[in-house]
Amino acid sequence: MIALLLALTLQGGSWTVRPDRPTVGDTVRLVRTLSAPAGVRARLQPLERSETVEALELPTSGYDEGGVTVQYTVALFAPGRRAVVMPEIELLYPDGRVESVPADSVWVTVTSCGWHRQTNSNTTSRELLTQDPISSLFFPKICPMNPKK
Numbered sequence: 456m457i458a459l460l461l462a463l464t465l466q467g468g469s470w471t472v473r474p475d476r477p478t479v480g481d482t483v484r485l486v487r488t489l490s491a492p493a494g495v496r497a498r499l500q501p502l503e504r505s506e507t508v509e510a511l512e513l514p515t516s517g518y519d520e521g522g523v524t525v526q527y528t529v530a531l532f533a534p535g536r537r538a539v540v541m542p543e544i545e546l547l548y549p550d551g552r553v554e555s556v557p558a559d560s561v562w563v564t565v566t567s568c569g570w571h572r573q574t575n576s577n578t579t580s581r582e583l584l585t586q587d588p589i590s591s592l593f594f595p596k597i598c599p600m601n602p603k604k
Contacts, residue, residue: 468489470487471485471486472485472561473486478565479533479534479565479568480530480532483530484526485539485561485563487524487541489523489546489556490521491518491546494518494549495549497523497525497544497545497546497547498546498547499514499516499525499542500543501542502514502529502539502542503540507531507537508530508531508537509530510527510529511528514526514527514528525544527541531563533565534565534566536563537562537565538560538562538563539561540559540560541560541561543557543558544556
């Protein structure tokens, strides 16, 4: 039990979400740095596809200042707090050892649309769209209108 806790502690880093408050459809980077000596490589598994999360490219990894940095690039297609299930990561050591980092989840809070970011809380979505005619060409297809005042 103590060995397991020590191993988890040495692996370090939790997942970070960039940007930290994405909107529906944004490109989101999920990044984690695992403590490891020089020469260690990561063998990454692809993300499982779901109705709300889709990988935009293959996962990447690289050695960076005392650890292996792993990155998954995704898009999320539903607002709210979403769990993204991250697959197991295998760390490959130069001497042939393989260490498994267990699968886990990263929580991402997705807001509904970028044009909801406004300074006047009394402005409706419909008013925002009429203020920016270019947005009206794209956003109604992605985000529902909010007719309430």
